[in-house]
Amino acid sequence: MNDIEKGLKETIIKALLKAYEIEISEDKVVIEIPKTKGQGDYSTNVAMQLAKVLHDKPSNIASNIIKEMDYEACSLEKCEIAGPGFINFTIANSTLASIIDVVLKEDTKYGSNTIGNGIKINVEYVSANPTGDLHLGHARGAAWGDSVTRLLKASGYDVCREFYVNDAGNQINKLAYSLEARYANIFNIKKELPEDGYHGEDVKLIAEEIAKEYKDKFINDDSEETLRFFRTYGIAKELEKLKKDLRHFRVDFDVWTSEQTLHDSGAVVKALETLKDLGVTYELDGAIWFKSTKYGDDKDRVLKKSDGSYTYLVPDIAYHINKFERGFSKLVNFWGADHHGYIPRMKAALQALGKEKDDLEVDIIQMVRLVDEGKEVKMSKRTGNAVTVRELCDEVGVDAARYFFVQRAVDTHFDFDLGLARKQSNDNPVYYAQYAHARICSVLKQTGEIPEATSYELLNDEKEIVLLKYINEFSSVVKDAAITRAPHKVCNYIQKLAALFHSFYGNCKVNDKEHLELSSQRIALLKATKITLRNALDLIGVEAIEKM
RNA sequence: GUCCACGUAGCUCAGCUGGAUAGAGCAUGCGCCUUCUAAGCGCACGGUCGAGCGUUCGAAUCGCCCCGUGGACACCA
Numbered sequence: 001m002n003d004i005e006k007g008l009k010e011t012i013i014k015a016l017l018k019a020y021e022i023e024i025s026e027d028k029v030v031i032e033i034p035k036t037k038g039q040g041d042y043s044t045n046v047a048m049q050l051a052k053v054l055h056d057k058p059s060n061i062a063s064n065i066i067k068e069m070d071y072e073a074c075s076l077e078k079c080e081i082a083g084p085g086f087i088n089f090t091i092a093n094s095t096l097a098s099i100i101d102v103v104l105k106e107d108t109k110y111g112s113n114t115i116g117n118g119i120k121i122n123v124e125y126v127s128a129n130p131t132g133d134l135h136l137g138h139a140r141g142a143a144w145g146d147s148v149t150r151l152l153k154a155s156g157y158d159v160c161r162e163f164y165v166n167d168a169g170n171q172i173n174k175l176a177y178s179l180e181a182r183y184a185n186i187f188n189i190k191k192e193l194p195e196d197g198y199h200g201e202d203v204k205l206i207a208e209e210i211a212k213e214y215k216d217k218f219i220n221d222d223s224e225e226t227l228r229f230f231r232t233y234g235i236a237k238e239l240e241k242l243k244k245d246l247r248h249f250r251v252d253f254d255v256w257t258s259e260q261t262l263h264d265s266g267a268v269v270k271a272l273e274t275l276k277d278l279g280v281t282y283e284l285d286g287a288i289w290f291k292s293t294k295y296g297d298d299k300d301r302v303l304k305k306s307d308g309s310y311t312y313l314v315p316d317i318a319y320h321i322n323k324f325e326r327g328f329s330k331l332v333n334f335w336g337a338d339h340h341g342y343i344p345r346m347k348a349a350l351q352a353l354g355k356e357k358d359d360l361e362v363d364i365i366q367m368v369r370l371v372d373e374g375k376e377v378k379m380s381k382r383t384g385n386a387v388t389v390r391e392l393c394d395e396v397g398v399d400a401a402r403y404f405f406v407q408r409a410v411d412t413h414f415d416f417d418l419g420l421a422r423k424q425s426n427d428n429p430v431y432y433a434q435y436a437h438a439r440i441c442s443v444l445k446q447t448g449e450i451p452e453a454t455s456y457e458l459l460n461d462e463k464e465i466v467l468l469k470y471i472n473e474f475s476s477v478v479k480d481a482a483i484t485r486a487p488h489k490v491c492n493y494i495q496k497l498a499a500l501f502h503s504f505y506g507n508c509k510v511n512d513k514e515h516l517e518l519s520s521q522r523i524a525l526l527k528a529t530k531i532t533l534r535n536a537l538d539l540i541g542v543e544a545i546e547k548m
Numbered sequence: 549g550u551c552c553a554c555g556u557a558g559c560u561c562a563g564c565u566g567g568a569u570a571g572a573g574c575a576u577g578c579g580c581c582u583u584c585u586a587a588g589c590g591c592a593c594g595g596u597c598g599a600g601c602g603u604u605c606g607a608a609u610c611g612c613c614c615c616g617u618g619g620a621c622a623c624c625a
Contacts, residue, residue, distance in 0.1 A: 036569070045567055051605080058605085083568040084606075129625075169625050196624095287623055298551070298621085305623040312625050340552065341620045366553080367619080408561070412554060413618065420560085420574085428587080429573070435587050443584050492562060495572075506580090506589040548587070 002099070002472045004091060005031045007074035008042060015068035016046075020054055020061075033469065040080070040088030041096070041469060048085040058085025096468045097456035103471065103528040111474045111535045115483070116157030122323050123149050125334040126246065127164040130238035131175045132200045133388040134245055136368040136416065137336055142389070143405035144365060145334045146251040147487035147540045154539060155482035160328065161253045164319060167235045168259040169312060174198060175238070176230040180218075182207035183230075187216055200385055206237045245390050249398060250541045262318045268310065271318035272303055280352045295348035317349045320360065331360045332485070334410075340364050363485060365410050372418040396421035399542045403430040406540045407491045429495055431548075433537065436498035438548045440530045443510050444523065450511065453520040463504040464525060470500055471532050478539070487540055494536045501529050 009029045017023055034043045047062035054061055062081040069079055075095035082088050103110045125145025128138045145161075152159045166172075178197035182204050185191060193199060210218075210233060218226050239256075246252070262268050272288070275281050280291045286306035290313070293300050302311050323331055335342070343362045350360050370377040370387055380387045392401050400421040407429065408414050420428060459468065474493065481489040510522045534544035 030565095030567095032567095034568075035571080039568075043568085048567070048605080086568065166625070171625060285623080289623095302623045307623075309623090311623065316625095337553085337619055339620085339625095343552095364553080364619095412561090415560075417560075423587095431587050432573090435585080439585055439588080441585095446584055488562085492572085495562095499572085502588055503590090505584085509584070511584050548585080 002475055003102075004074070004095065004472060005042065005476070008044070008076075008089060011070050011074045011076075012044060012046060012065060014070065014073075015065045016050075018068040019064040022054070024050075033473070034086075034088065039082060039086070040078070041091045041465075042089045043082075043086050044089075045086055047081075047087060051085070061085070062087050093460055093465060093468075094455075094457055096465060096472065097459050097525075099468060099472045100456055100524050100528045103531050104524070107531055108535065110531055111478045111539075112154040112156070113475055113479050113482075114156035115479055116152060116155045118156060118158050119330060120158045120160070120328045121152060121330040121332065122160045122162055122326075122328040123152070123332045123334075124162045124164055124323075126251070127166070128242060129166045129171050130235050130242060131171050131198055132238070133202055133385075133390070134242060135386045135388060136370060136392065137365065139249065139389040139392060139401065140368050140405045140410070140414065141334050141336065141365045142246060142249055142251045143402045143541070144410050144487065147402075147406050147490070148332075148334075148482075148485050150539045150541065151478065151482040151485075151487060151490070154478055157482075160255055160326075162255045162257060162323075163253045165235075165239065165256055165258045167239075168263055168315065172231055172235065173227075175203070175234045176227050178203050179207050179210070179230045179234050180227070183210055183218065186211045187219055189219065202238070202241065203234075206234060209237070245388075248393060249389055250402065257319065257322070259315050259319070262315055262322065267318040267322060268315050271321055272310070272314050274321075275303065275317070275349070275352060278352055290345075290349065290352075292345045292348035292352075295344075295351045297344040297348045301345050313345060313349070316346065317353075320346065320350060321353065324355065324359075329359070333360065333362045334365055335362055337364050337366050363410065366413050368405075369413070369415045370418060371415045377418065392416075399434070400428065400430045402541050403433075403491065406487045409486065409488050429491075430542065433494045433498045433533070434543070434545045435548060436501045437530065437533050437537070437544045438546060439505065440501065440526050440533070441546045443505075444526060444530070446511050447519075447523055448511070448513075450513075450516055450519045450523060453517075453524040456521050456524065458518045458521050459525060461504075461508055463500070463507045464522075467500045467504050467525065467529065470497055471528055474532050474536065481539075490536055490539050494533065494540075497529070497533055497536065501533070 008031055009026055012029050013024060013026065028049070029044060029046050030049075031042050031044050034040060047065060048058040050061055051058045059081060062085050065087060066079045066081070069076065071077075071079075075092050076089055077092045078090035080088050106112075123145060125148075126134070126138055126142045128134055134142070149159050149161050174194055174197050177194045178199075181191040181193045181197070186207060210230075218229070272281075275290060276288075280294065281303065282289050282291065287302050288304040289300045290303050291300055301313055303314050304310055320331065346362070347357060347360060351357060377387065379385065380391055389401075395418065396404075404416055404421055405414075421430075459465070477489060477493045481487055508522060510519060510526060512519045537544045
């Protein structure tokens with residue numbers, strides 16, 4: 001919420017107090033920008049909302065509010081009742097324009113807010129197994145998760161970006177056996193990959209590295225020690241690759257937590273003991289079960305199998321306990337759609353441990369289909385395997401890839417249109433936004449002798465007012481997008497801001513030596529637009545290009 | 549079969565804590581570069597918001613019930 005909306009809210013609340021002697025909270029008063037022209041700059045539906053409580057007609061309430069409104073306090077120019085009981089407010093243009101100075105002063109900070117209040121929040125995303133390349137589902141999660149953390153930071157949260165490394169489960173043994181087989185193949189020794197092993201090109205490459213470095217040292221050596229070597233080496237290499245690809249995708253993490261360390265430190269054993277002590281487990285058929293149904297899960301879950309090994313759930317619980325022990329008061333996870341069934345049991349475990357249901361929130365990242373020329377692309381042409389993040393970036397660039405993934409709400413299936421992302425034309429929303437930024441930069445380079453603006457009273461053109469109003473909206477958008485963890489709202493904002501600028505540009509000449517005063521004011525407006533656009537793009541990790 | 553998500557213009561999607569005449573891009577058609585970047589702007593065309601019922605002064609938005617699509621339903625991770 002910006003200062004104008006805040007002022008309006010406060011004034012409305014005061015007016016209601018005077019007229020009806022009731023006190024209502026700020027969040028009950030909704031201020032919005034009307035879609036249609038001629039309905040003022042801002043409007044509220046508060047008169048209709050209160051009709052029941054006040055036992056009065058909306059139109060009466062509205063006119064009573066208007067009567068008591070302090071025009072001066074919120075720079076109000078005009079107030080009128082419209083439709084079924086809306087109150088439309090018209091604000092002085094000079095007040096709208098005062099945002100320019102705010103933006104110029106706050107610069108890179110413009111749009112940020114403090115609702116997070118320094119709360120320690122942990123956001124875990126991607127967490128891909130270190131057993132192969134990142135595919136498109138991971139890319140969506142990476143772009144989305146990273147953008148969410150940027151939004152949370154901009155909203156005053158103390159954010160920890162976390163990647164959970166599954167380096168202990170069965171899949172790692174599979175990786176080791178796969179490596180061992182590929183390694184043996186290099187020395188012309190026949191060895192089949194395990195049935196559900198990893199067939200990827202990356203495993204071959206790692207095997208080649210081992211062969212190069214250690215020659216035939218591990219040939220015909222099935223010892224436990226050798227297997228451990230393949231495990232450790234494989235994980236290290238795969239992880240190195242993941243980190244490199246993610247960094248290239250502009251996705252960084254503060255903490256990489258290894259599952260193995262949770263086993264080594266005894267945290268996993270302890271997690272099970274804790275649940276046992278709480279009396280939320282029982283034994284059946286030689287296995288230990290967790291009474292997750294007690295906390296809303298649809299069936300109970302096995303913790304320790306009858307063969308004595310743990311299910312994945314135990315280390316996962318240990319991991320989440322570990323997160324809370326590190327002092328976070330809120331955990332957010334982004335999981336792939338195929339994991340959505342695990343949410344109830346994870347939440348159940350945390351509730352058993354005394355946490356609130358919403359201390360952990362899990363958002364689901366829906367599937368991605370790659371589409372080109374209207375046809376689904378299932379495999380990479382180069383490798384024959386699933387298309388990787390690296391390949392996608394090579395094909396369309398990091399900016400387009402990130403923008404496309406963040407553009408759509410994550411809870412819907414998404415078709416990534418390769419042809420469109422590749423296009424360097426106006427069909428492509430990324431270029432549309434970047435072009436706006438570059439265009440502004442170009443105009444600002446040519447300002448010459450035009451002096452700095454001292455006021456903004458000449459900014460009265462329709463296009464200028466709409467642009468000013470929308471710049472005013474930015475911090476509300478950031479706040480809303482952060483709270484709802486919905487960076488696609490930032491994309492919507494970017495598209496509209498870019499459109500308003502382009503439209504302004506088509507109508508208003510900025511550098512005009514015949515009208516120096518107006519030019520200087522328009523230059524200030526452009527500077528503010530540029531900052532807002534750049535900050536918005538930064539929130540989704542897309543570069544604001546100076547020239548194109 | 550049970551559970552979850554989704555269904556909005558020819559296509560891809562916004563809008564969903566209920567609000568005014570449901571929005572954008574693409575596609576289609578027509579205009580605009582001797583003027584700061586035409587990767588742009590303007591105009592037009594395009595809708596039973598999957599169907600029905602309900603709650604409400606008011607429903608794309610909330611509830612119920614169908615239909616359709618996708619996903620999840622392991623002593624795998």
